[in-house]
Amino acid sequence: MTSPREFIAGTDPRVLRDxxxxxxxxxxxxxxxxxxxxxVGLTANSFTSVSLDPPLLLVCPAKNAGTTRVLENTEHFAVNVLGTDQKDLSQLFATKGADRFDGFAFETWDYGVPIIPGSLANFECRRHALHDGGDHMILVGEVERVRFEPNRDPLLYFGGKYRRLHFT
Incomplete structure (x- = not known):
């Protein structure tokens, strides 16, 4: 059995990341x-529901990502929740310098932002608020439209690796 690791402010940030x-x-x-x-698009795993009334969600893209500058200035954006069969898309949208939309068919809804078909869930949002979050930005969106497939499994990320649900 290994001993638990500890992070104390000012020490190795890798430990905090772990x-x-x-x-x-x-x-x-x-x-x-x-x-x-x-x-434009980027992979993000910092995502959560904030409120049902009004319907709000948040996502936290890294400030050094090129797409973040667009997100800071746009009125509308989409969050596409990936399923287990979309690991390649996650990796593509996480790759710096990749032409993420080359040969990729996407949909558009009411506000013209790219919607990734076949996702577990798609949320089309209007920017509600933008906050500083250290090396990330906190983008709060008001949900305008949603499509989802609740009977599929999500793509998960844990311990620096992609994972799947395991039921006991």
């Missing part, structure tokens, strides 16, 4: 349109 990795999360791709009309 500790945060103990919380299993779903995997999303956040999409929007740049000012020139080009679709």
């Amino acid at each position: 500790a945060m990795g103990c919380f299993a999360t779903g995997v999303t791709v956040v999409t929007a349109l740049a000012e020139d009309g080009e679709p």
Whole structure:
């Protein structure tokens, strides 16, 4: 049996990252349109429901991601929750410099932002608030439209690796 590891403020940030990795999360791709009309997107696992009335969610993209600058300035965006069969999409949208939409068929709904078909859930949002979150930004969206398939399994991320649900 190994001893628990500890993080104390000011010590190795990798230890803190490993500790945060103990919380299993779903995997999303956040999409929007740049000012020139080009679709943009990034993989994010910092995502949660905030409120049902009004319907709010939040996602926390890294400030150093190129797509984050678009998200800071756009009025509408989408959060696409990935299923177990979409690991390749997660990796594509996490790859710096990749042409993420090359040859990729996406849908658009009411606000023209890219919606990834076949996702476990899609949320089309209007920006509600934007907050500083250290090296990430906290983007709160008001949900305008949703589509979801509750009978499929989510793509999970835990301990720095993709995972699947295991029921006992």
